[in-house]
Each structure stands twice: as C-alpha cells, then as structure tokens.
Amino acid sequence: MSAREEVLARIRTALGEDRAPAPAVVRDYRRAGDSPADAALLALLVDRVEDYRADVLRCGPDEVGATVRAALDRGLGEGWTPGTVVVAPGLDDDWRPDGCDVDDDRPAVQLADRAAAVTAVAVAIAETGTLVLDGSPTCGRRALSLLPDCLVCVVTVDQVVAGVPEGLARLDPVRPLTMISGPSATSDIELQRVEGVHGPRQLFVVLAG
Amino acid sequence: MTATVPPKAPVFLGLPTAPRGVGHLRGTESFPDAARHELRNGQLRANLGHATATIRGKRAGVVAEVPDWEQLRAAGKAIKAATMARLDEHLVSLERQVTARGGTVHWARDANEANAIVTALVQATGTTEVVKVKSMATQEIGLNEALEAVGLDVFETDLAELIVQLGEDSPSHILVPAIHKNRAEIKEIFARTIPGVDPELTDDPRQLAMAARTHLRERFLRARVAVSGANFAVAETGTLSVVESEGNGRMCLTLPQTLITVMGIEKVVPTWTDLEVFLQLLPRSSTGERMNPYTSTWAGVTPGDGPQEFHLVLLDNGRTAVLADEVGREALHCIRCSACLNVCPVYERTGGHAYGSVYPGPIGAILSPQLTGVEDNASLPYASSLCGACYEVCPVAIDIPSILVHLRAEHVEAQQKPTAEALAFRSLARAMSHPWLWHLVQRGARLGRLIARGKPTLPSVFPPPISGWTRSRDLPTPPTRTFVQQWTEEHGK
Numbered sequence: 001m002s003a004r005e006e007v008l009a010r011i012r013t014a015l016g017e018d019r020a021p022a023p024a025v026v027r028d029y030r031r032a033g034d035s036p037a038d039a040a041l042l043a044l045l046v047d048r049v050e051d052y053r054a055d056v057l058r059c060g061p062d063e064v065g066a067t068v069r070a071a072l073d074r075g076l077g078e079g080w081t082p083g084t085v086v087v088a089p090g091l092d093d094d095w096r097p098d099g100c101d102v103d104d105d106r107p108a109v110q111l112a113d114r115a116a117a118v119t120a121v122a123v124a125i126a127e128t129g130t131l132v133l134d135g136s137p138t139c140g141r142r143a144l145s146l147l148p149d150c151l152v153c154v155v156t157v158d159q160v161v162a163g164v165p166e167g168l169a170r171l172d173p174v175r176p177l178t179m180i181s182g183p184s185a186t187s188d189i190e191l192q193r194v195e196g197v198h199g200p201r202q203l204f205v206v207l208a209g
Numbered sequence: 210m211t212a213t214v215p216p217k218a219p220v221f222l223g224l225p226t227a228p229r230g231v232g233h234l235r236g237t238e239s240f241p242d243a244a245r246h247e248l249r250n251g252q253l254r255a256n257l258g259h260a261t262a263t264i265r266g267k268r269a270g271v272v273a274e275v276p277d278w279e280q281l282r283a284a285g286k287a288i289k290a291a292t293m294a295r296l297d298e299h300l301v302s303l304e305r306q307v308t309a310r311g312g313t314v315h316w317a318r319d320a321n322e323a324n325a326i327v328t329a330l331v332q333a334t335g336t337t338e339v340v341k342v343k344s345m346a347t348q349e350i351g352l353n354e355a356l357e358a359v360g361l362d363v364f365e366t367d368l369a370e371l372i373v374q375l376g377e378d379s380p381s382h383i384l385v386p387a388i389h390k391n392r393a394e395i396k397e398i399f400a401r402t403i404p405g406v407d408p409e410l411t412d413d414p415r416q417l418a419m420a421a422r423t424h425l426r427e428r429f430l431r432a433r434v435a436v437s438g439a440n441f442a443v444a445e446t447g448t449l450s451v452v453e454s455e456g457n458g459r460m461c462l463t464l465p466q467t468l469i470t471v472m473g474i475e476k477v478v479p480t481w482t483d484l485e486v487f488l489q490l491l492p493r494s495s496t497g498e499r500m501n502p503y504t505s506t507w508a509g510v511t512p513g514d515g516p517q518e519f520h521l522v523l524l525d526n527g528r529t530a531v532l533a534d535e536v537g538r539e540a541l542h543c544i545r546c547s548a549c550l551n552v553c554p555v556y557e558r559t560g561g562h563a564y565g566s567v568y569p570g571p572i573g574a575i576l577s578p579q580l581t582g583v584e585d586n587a588s589l590p591y592a593s594s595l596c597g598a599c600y601e602v603c604p605v606a607i608d609i610p611s612i613l614v615h616l617r618a619e620h621v622e623a624q625q626k627p628t629a630e631a632l633a634f635r636s637l638a639r640a641m642s643h644p645w646l647w648h649l650v651q652r653g654a655r656l657g658r659l660i661a662r663g664k665p666t667l668p669s670v671f672p673p674p675i676s677g678w679t680r681s682r683d684l685p686t687p688p689t690r691t692f693v694q695q696w697t698e699e700h701g702k
C-alpha cells in the first residue's frame with residue numbers, strides 16, 4: 001500500500017465507521033461588508049501603518065508622482081539616482097520617477113542591487129495596517145518588494161477596506177500574495193521588536209485620494 | 210489480473226505513533242528530572258520571566274482591542290473541529306489543487322519517510338546547500354540531521370533558529386526558540402561563530418539583527434533549494450501560507466528554484482474564507498501584534514514569480530493516532546501561536562528544554578505524549594498545575610487541562626501495577642467526570658481541616674503511600690468552602 005493510501009486509511013480508521021456530521025461553523029464575528037472608505041477608516045489605516053514605524057505620505061490623486069519622489073527623498077536621501085529605483089512593470093506612468101529602472105524578466109536576485117522599489121498594492125486593510133501585493137503587473141513579482149532595502153507602496157483610497165475578512169474577500173487565493181504590515185522586523189532577542197532584518201528596512205506608504 | 214478485487218481495508222491494531230530513534234519528540238530524561246536541572250539555572254529563569262512577561266502584556270493589549278475576539282475564537286475552534294471530521298476529504302482536495310497548479314504532493318507515514326523524501330528531492334537538484342524557514346514539523350522529524358547525514362549544508366535563516374544553530378543549542382519555545390538566551394549571550398555566540406563578524410559588535414538587538422542580515426544575505430541570493438513548513442493550507446484552492454516577521458521566509462519562498470514544504474496533515478483548512486479567522490487570531494496571540502510583518506501565500510507554481518518547482522510533503526508521524534482519540538484530538542487544532550507557553554507558570558520556571566520535545570509548554574504536554582504514545586512521554590501530562598491559564602488564552606480554545614487529565618488517566622490505565630498515585634489519579638479522573646461524586650470528594654476534604662487545626666498546611670502525619678507525596682510537598686489545608694460552593698453562593702446554580 002502506498003503512503004498516500006495508508007495515511008488516508010489511517011484517518012478513516014481514526015474517525016470510525018459512522019462519522020458524526022462535521023460541526024457547523026458560526027461566523028458571527030465582524031464582517032462589515034465592503035463599503036467605500038470614509039475619512040475615519042483612512043485615518044485608522046494611517047495610524048496603524050505608522051504604529052509599525054512605517055511612514056505614510058498622503059496626497060491628492062494627481063500628486064502621486066511627486067509624492068513618490070518625496071518618499072524616495074526621505075528613504076534614499078535627496079539626490080538619489082533614478083536608475084537605482086526599480087518599479088513594477090505595470091505601474092502607472094505618472095507614478096514613476098523619470099529615468100527609473102523597470103522590472104523585467106531578469107533573474108530575481110539581480111534586484112538586490114537596487115536601492116528602492118516602487119509598487120502599487122491590491123488591497124490595504126485599515127484595522128491591521130496591512131498592504132497586500134498580489135503579483136499583478138502593478139504590484140510586481142514577489143522579489144521586487146523584497147530585495148531592495150527601501151519599499152514605496154502606492155495605495156489608492158478605493159483599495160482600503162476595514163478588516164481582514166473584507167480584505168481577503170477581494171483577493172484571488174491562487175495568485176502569489178504578500179501581506180506586508182510594516183517593515184521587516186524581529187522579536188527574537190528578548191522579545192524586543194527590531195525593525196529591519198531581511199526584508200526592506202524602510203517602508204513608505206503613499207496614500208492617494 | 211487481480212485488479213477487479215477491491216483491496217481489503219487493512220486492520221489497524223492501534224494507529225502507529227511517531228517512531229523512536231528519529232526526530233525530537235522525546236527527551237532523554239523525565240520532565241521532573243530535566244526540570245530539576247533547569248531550575249538551577251537562574252539566568253534562564255530571569256531571561257524567561259522577562260520575555261514571557263513582555264509578550265503577555267503585548268498580547269493582552271492587542272486582544273483587548275478586538276471586540277469580537279470570543280466569536281473569532283469560537284469560529285476558529287469550529288473550523289478546526291469541522292476540518293478534522295473530514296480530514297481525508299480535505300487532504301485529497303488539497304492534493305488535487307496543488308497538483309493542478311503545478312506542484313507535486315508527497316505523503317509521508319512518519320519522520321523517516323518524510324526525511325527520505327526531502328533528502329532525495331534535494332539531492333536530485335544537485336545542490337549541496339539548503340536554506341530553511343523555521344518550521345516546527347521539520348524540527349519534529351529531525352530533518353536537519355537527516356540532511357546533514359548525507360553531507361548537505363543546512364542553514365536555518367530565522368534569527369532565533371540561527372542563534373540556536375550557531376550556539377549548538379536546542380529550541381526552547383515555539384515562536385522564539387532562543388528565548389532562553391539574553392542579548393549578551395547572543396552577542397557572545399555571534400562573536401564566536403560568525404566568520405568575519407564586526408569585532409565592535411555590541412549586544413544592542415538592532416546590531417545583532419544586522420549581523421544576522423549580513424551573514425545570511427549572500428546565502429539567500431545563491432540558494433537553489435529551500436525547505437519550509439506551512440501555517441495553513443487551503444483545501445479548496447491549494448493555497449499554502451507562511452506567517453513570519455523577518456523576511457527570511459519570503460527569501461526562501463521566493464528566490465530559490467525549488468521549494469519543498471513539509472506540513473503536518475492537520476494544518477489543512479477547508480476554505481479561503483477560513484483564513485480570515487486564523488489571520489486575525491494568530492498574530493495577536495503569538496507576537497502580540499495586530500498583524501505579523503509578512504504573510505506569504507502561494508498555490509503551486511507561478512510562471513515568472515518564485516520557485517518553478519514546488520513539492521508539498523504531507524506528514525502523519527503519529528497525527529492519525531492523535532485523531533483516533535476523541536478527547537485528545539483537539540490537540541491537533543493547535544495553530545502554534547505559543548500563547549499557552551507564555552502564560553504557563555510551569556513553563557516560566559522550567560523553560561522549554563525540560564519538556565524534551567520540540568513542543569514545550571502546555572501544548573507540548575498534551576501533544577508530545579499523544580504523538581509518541583503516552584508511554585514514551587509519561588511524565589509530560591503531569592507537567593502542569595491544571596491552573597487553566599492556557600485554555601483561557603488559546604486562540605482556538607483547546608481545553609488543555611481536560612486533555613491533561615484524560616492523558617493522566619490513560620497513562621495510569623496503561624500501567625500494570627497501579628501505584629498509589631495511579632489510583633489517586635484514576636479516581637480523580639472518575640470523580641471529575643461525575644459531578645455528584647466530585648461534590649462528595651470535596652466534602653470529604655473538609656475532614657482535612659480537622660487534622661490541620663487551623664494551620665495553612667497539613668502536618669506530615671500521613672502513613673505510606675501518601676507520605677511519599679507529602680515528603681517533598683506541603684499539602685495545603687483544604688479551604689472552608691470549595692470553589693463550586695462559592696460560585697453557587699455568589700451566582701446561583
């Protein structure tokens with residue numbers, strides 16, 4: 001008998017001949033439903049993201065490009081070289097710094113040479129301060145938001161939802177998803193949080209609209 | 210051909226538990242003996258006390274701000290129970306989905322089989338180096354030792370695991386395996402073992418984290434094979450998930466050409482929607498954060514993004530034996546948050562090593578003996594004061610104290626010659642399961658007050674075999690009123 005058959009047979013033995021019906025799952029926890037983000041929800045997102053010691057820059061819908069550049073000024077210091085900034089291939093033209101590098105199908109490890117990356121997000125969850133990237137052209141592949149030490153993510157207000165249930169409902173579970181809540185961090189030394197280990201040490205969120 | 214005859218279902222005389230001689234589920238000495246050594250280590254106790262107090266405070270704060278925590282907890286428990294009730298169906302569905310999306314699924318009856326599968330997969334790639342994301346399942350089966358035995362170099366990439374590996378130590382906590390080390394000790398390990406480390410390195414946690422980053426960066430960039438565990442796997446979509454903080458997980462899940470994920474069969478959840486419950490429960494319970502820095506999910510292989518070869522190893526190693534116990538199977542609901550360790554007064558004093566298993570603390574006391582068979586971890590069900598704090602904090606509401614009592618009774622049953630303790634626990638278990646008997650026992654305890662004559666502890670006047678117990682312990686004088694009496698008076702029936 002194969003291991004597969006045997007493990008499945010063991011499970012059937014363990015559960016017995018007459019299985020009790022699987023217990024019902026009552027979902028009476030908060031599932032607010034998807035409604036457009038109001039000012040309070042946006043303020044909550046800002047508060048929660050900043051609590052992770054990430055920086056939030058708010059701007060109007062037409063000011064994204066300038067605000068991305070302002071975020072890069074903070075992260076890399078003024079006078080940064082556009083060629084060291086790599087952006088997701090589908091990122092809106094107006095959001096890209098002039099002369100930046102655009103990700104292509106180069107080996108992923110080459111992205112480690114870049115100082116900063118700029119991407120969009122698929123969803124932002126206010127209550128937990130979480131950005132979700134879904135591997136689409138505007139978010140880029142997973143390595144893009146991982147290897148450069150400074151990450152700038154652009155969130156538009158229509159992408160902001162209240163809680164985790166609303167966030168997951170908007171996502172496609174078969175895409176490679178990365179949920180980002182603040183810069184990379186560790187609590188391994190005396191349970192003190194230290195920001196910045198292997199992922200980007202700096203995270204900037206541009207909230208547009 | 211004989212293929213027309215349906216194969217007869219094999220008869221199992223008790224389902225197999227995790228095999229001996231491989232992995233890390235059994236200690237070399239009993240819990241009381243190991244605990245006695247650990248208790249002499251004042252530094253360990255100070256480190257643990259500090260760390261568990263910090264995390265308890267953080268957890269309490271972020272749990273209190275969730276108005277529907279109890280509803281989430283109840284949903285988490287129900288999802289897990291529903292999953293276990295149809296575990297075979299969910300695993301078959303998971304297999305189908307992962308396969309349809311370009312992954313390969315392997316099944317492993319036990320630790321030896323899982324180690325052999327992973328070893329062969331790594332060797333087939335021709336590489337000699339493996340990077341690893343922290344995973345309880347691979348520690349349980351002793352995968353690192355198995356890979357090293359055939360000459361492969363294994364690099365743990367989680368900071369705490371790295372500290373443990375470099376210090377030639379063993380993990381003592383599920384979430385923060387190096388919790389027993391303080392910053393000065395970690396600095397000493399790094400200074401001694403990391404080649405080319407900055408000689409000016411101080412014990413500032415930030416500097417230590419940066420030293421780890423530098424040490425591992427190049428390894429990540431050249432790694433061709435990674436091994437991970439999984440926090441959850443969604444049966445209906447084939448989505449695997451790893452919840453982490455540092456980004457070492459993302460490095461391993463993203464950069465190498467080949468990814469091998471080893472997962473206990475109990476980690477499957479039926480639907481994508483179920484994750485909305487666990488992704489709220491887990492981070493707040495474990496690191497005390499609203500959300501952990503990084504959660505990665507993937508389903509099979511995505512062209513142009515991440516590993517192009519994906520293997521999922523589904524591990525039994527005693528889990529089906531746990532499933533067969535209608536009371537004990539709740540231990541399989543554990544999402545490894547470690548909240549129960551951080552509140553346990555026994556864990557806080559002994560630390561994780563005394564439990565002899567990769568699963569320490571209250572969850573270890575109920576899981577390890579069931580995975581190995583209670584005879585191989587006979588002292589663990591007693592490694593608790595039954596105070597109930599673990600049940601209170603458990604995000605999936607596992608009734609750890611009841612399972613402990615159940616396992617004690619089972620251990621006692623298994624012994625041929627009943628000892629006094631065995632008899633006592635057997636009757637205790639019986640009394641606790643019959644309310645009228647329990648009341649009777651408690652009334653009997655009032656007799657003890659007569660012997661005590663107003664002193665807080667009873668005098669050592671008892672004959673053997675009770676004297677064997679009272680020799681090293683004070684027997685407190687029974688209270689005037691029992692908890693149940695008090696409760697009934699204050700709250701009614």
Ligand code: SF4
Nearest residue numbers: 543544546547549603
């Ligand atoms: S038993 Fe509960 S509290 Fe303990 S680690 Fe598992 S899920 Fe967390």
